[in-house]
Amino acid sequence: MDRPDCDLDALHRTYRGFALVNPVVAGWELTYRSLIRPLLAIGGDTDAETGGETGAEGGRAASILDIGSGGGDVARMLARRARRDGLSVHVTALEPDARAHTWASGRRRVPGVEFRRGTSGDLVREGRRFDLVLSNHLLHHLDPGELDGVLADSEALAARRSIHSDIRRSPVAYGLFSAGAGLATPLFPGSFIRADGLASIRRSYRPAELAAALRPGWHVQTQPPWRNLAVWNAR
Template sequence: MIGPRLRERDRDAVELMDAPDCDPAALARTYARFRLVNAVVAGWGVTYRRHVRPLLPRERPATVLDVGCGGGDLARALARWARRDGLALEVTGVDPDPRAHAWAVSRPPVDGVRFERALSADLVAQGRRFDVVVSNHLLHHLDDGQLRALLDDSRALARRRALHSDIARSRWAYLLFSAGALPLAPGSLIRADGLTSIRRSWRPAELRAHVPPGWRVERPWPGRNLLVHDPPAHDPPVHDLRDGARADSRDDGAAP
């Protein structure tokens, strides 16, 4: 059975990296290892092929916004994948944390990627729009009001789709990450903060109950939530003909 700390979302748990007095060296090692962690657990390569690539325009450079981009590994990966596919893509990563922004801009530059220290609300106020808006592992950091504000901002910013990928809380996610993250734990915050993230994350049914109409919660695989919004003018495609990937949207509401 699921233990008491996983039966309900732990809204009061705080990740070490969010503390203002967080150890700078440990934080730097954590940012450096995010790329590997995300490659293993987040599955953005599949999400890009199924949910992003089919919507990118070919007649002009496409634009993607990565909200809460952290160290910027997803923004850089999206640009590389698009370039591999022969697409012109401009990716903007935004994060209000000065430490995350400093890390992101310190990395070797990738063509088509830029970083700004900003909130999504700042971009809405500036009247900016993007073809696709994404975030990775952001939702579990937010309280109910912040979640609603992010989704409102996403709808205002996205022309074609908004995608927010995050952990789905489960006993197995907790146990597997607890063991699998051990090689990355020394000198970093990866394991401790990853387990806190799982405790703070939503189950699919819980997330569905917190989002406004027009958003759907998909389960691309166990242990993951994918929150999706398509503006009315852009119905979701069934598949991407270039690789035949099926837009699988398990939406049964059961915990993994």
């Protein structure tokens, strides 16, 4: 699905499928409860453009940047989840691929979510800051130079914390996803979900491998059942 000449209809079916698959396999509910909700409850203190939204105790809405947001399902989920908890957030879903950006920004609007096409480097050059910077299933797509660049950009952009969530490579995870995706294939006909998921698991890191690839100041936090979280906290 990363190829520029891939079938566009299949790509769109894949984005729709991710909205169902990610809540099951990506573990963002646990990440939200442990690392995101406590931070959001403090409210926002950055200069991110939040459209005048207010956060905890009348303060500024907490700002979140989702790098490589793809179909936008994680950005939408976080905005909805925070709203259910009575927290005000402004999520910027940043995606460099024109196909993904067009598809995501054309979906039904979710309050507090803004879609933008561009890269993390673009926002660094603009001097933007966000309370929280995150990504989902991005790191295994990057070569070492790109990984270092995204991490450096995250440090410059995150006023409080950055969390890059990715798959933890495991033969068991590969086998279970292969079997589960095979059984679920009728739910996602003509999509890239099974092939993309298996390729992603093969390319992903084990915890020690990811720790060795990170910049100083970052650490790996494992999350059950098969997640690696690359976490950086602003001093």
